[in-house]
Amino acid sequence: MHINEVGVLGAGNIGVGVVTDLVLHGVRAVVVDVSDEVLANARETILNNVRFAPMLSKSLPRLSKQEALGRMQFTTDIRDLSSCQFVIENVTENWQIKEAVYRQLELTMPPDICLGANTSCIAITRIASATRRPANVVGLHLMNPVHLKPTVEVIRGVHTSDRTIETLLGLFAQLDKEAIIVEDLPGFVSNRISHLFMNEAAFVLQDRVATASQIDAIFKKCFGHTMGPLETADLIGLDTVVRSLDVLYESYQDSKYRCCPLMRKLVHAGYLGRKAGRGFYEYPKE
Ligand SMILES: NC(=O)c1ccc[n+]([C@@H]2O[C@H](COP(=O)([O-])OP(=O)(O)OC[C@H]3O[C@@H](n4cnc5c(N)ncnc54)[C@H](O)[C@@H]3O)[C@@H](O)[C@H]2O)c1
Known part of the structure; x- marks a missing residue:
């Protein structure tokens, strides 16, 4: 099945990346979030991403603003998703919020539509338990910048059907993405390991063993990682890392x-990382 239209629920840090990727690959996105203000900010970020995409990857097309806008619809009404052939859910990493959203999706979406839960750590089987269609729910752990990442961790919940996995793999083929399919336990593979890294780096900073840039430099220059753990946490968003x-x-x-108190303190101060202009580091306005 060729997918022409995908619902994107939650237009925050990762949701805008998902929409960027869909739009660049010719898939229309219906984007839902809680307020017009959030959606207006998301729209600007997506247009910016689309503009710079061909400079960052030769395989991504140059789209005009009008072409990009023609492939997006922004709405605060979840019922506008009803015509979509697949839904990617990226709402806040909070069980109460996700549970309510899946209950609403069950009322909104036709029974055969597959739901991709983009979560950092919440078990897919738990998310699926919020619907009476657990076979339709699959975990997908996309990472930022979504349009530049060729590989996705995909999580099979206890009840996820082969049809749901095949539908997701078909969508990923359209997006030129490869999937690594793993089983379901909280944090899956990537975040169960990476969050220990980021958290311990915050403890090292809190204990004044090294500065943030020294910690990250050791990972980049000695281990050859592209980004250090504190830079990575800033990119993800410290609120999301703490919730995870x-x-x-x-x-x-x-x-x-257990979450490092320094990281929680930064979140309470509003220093949420790149998206807030300040986290472990300060970021000049783009
Ligand atoms: N940030 C990352 O790099 C990353 C990577 C992979 C997965 N995730 C997961 O994706 C999800 C979103 O993460 P994020 O970093 O984008 O968080 P975020 O806080 O930046 O964005 C969440 C968005 O969800 C919206 N939202 C909340 N309730 C909603 C509702 N009922 N209906 C529609 N929208 C609603 C919020 O207004 C917000 O815009 C989380 O589950 C997170 O764990 C994040």
């Missing part, structure tokens, strides 16, 4: 996932 650590801590009841 809380999910891991609650899920495994293991103290190794």
